[in-house]
Amino acid sequence: MELMEEFKPLGEDTGHLDLSPVVPFTGREVLRSVRLVDALYARYGLRYIAGLLVLPRSVLNITTCFFDTNDEAQTRHAYESYSEMVVELARAGYAVYRTNLRHMDLVAEQYDFNDHALRRFQETLKDAIDPNGILSPGKQGIWPRSMRPAR
Numbered sequence: 256m257e258l259m260e261e262f263k264p265l266g267e268d269t270g271h272l273d274l275s276p277v278v279p280f281t282g283r284e285v286l287r288s289v290r291l292v293d294a295l296y297a298r299y300g301l302r303y304i305a306g307l308l309v310l311p312r313s314v315l316n317i318t319t320c321f322f323d324t325n326d327e328a329q330t331r332h333a334y335e336s337y338s339e340m341v342v343e344l345a346r347a348g349y350a351v352y353r354t355n356l357r358h359m360d361l362v363a364e365q366y367d368f369n370d371h372a373l374r375r376f377q378e379t380l381k382d383a384i385d386p387n388g389i390l391s392p393g394k395q396g397i398w399p400r401s402m403r404p405a406r
Contacts, residue, residue, distance in 0.1 A: 271319050
């Protein structure tokens with residue numbers, strides 16, 4: 256598979272995956288996150304294209320991986336690399352703040368503090384507000400009781 260050595264337009268069928276970890280608003284953490292994400296992109300042969308969004312208490316390291324959706328190998332590589340980068344970022348203490356449909360469960364799984372207390376709270380709310388599970392089942396990794404995977 257040929258990976259992009261330099262950025263070039265891929266045409267109308269260009270796909271992209273945004274990988275954007277939330278970083279504490281300190282110079283040390285921002286620099287650490289930029290170096291880590293840059294290294295992860297390089298490990299997978301992807302070009303690190305990013306912008307930093309500065310908020311009052313945190314910084315979003317907004318990155319995008321572009322790929323040619325007509326190239327099955329390149330598309331598969333982008334999605335598999337994304338999955339591995341999400342897990343690596345979580346190990347380093349950085350949560351991804353939003354994701355695409357395919358990775359919602361994976362990203363939600365990384366929020367594992369106190370045996371997934373956040374997910375259990377969200378599922379409790381989901382069950383109370385939407386007992387039949389008809390409103391966006393699985394969105395952001397929050398499944399209705401009847402569709403929850405066995406854990």
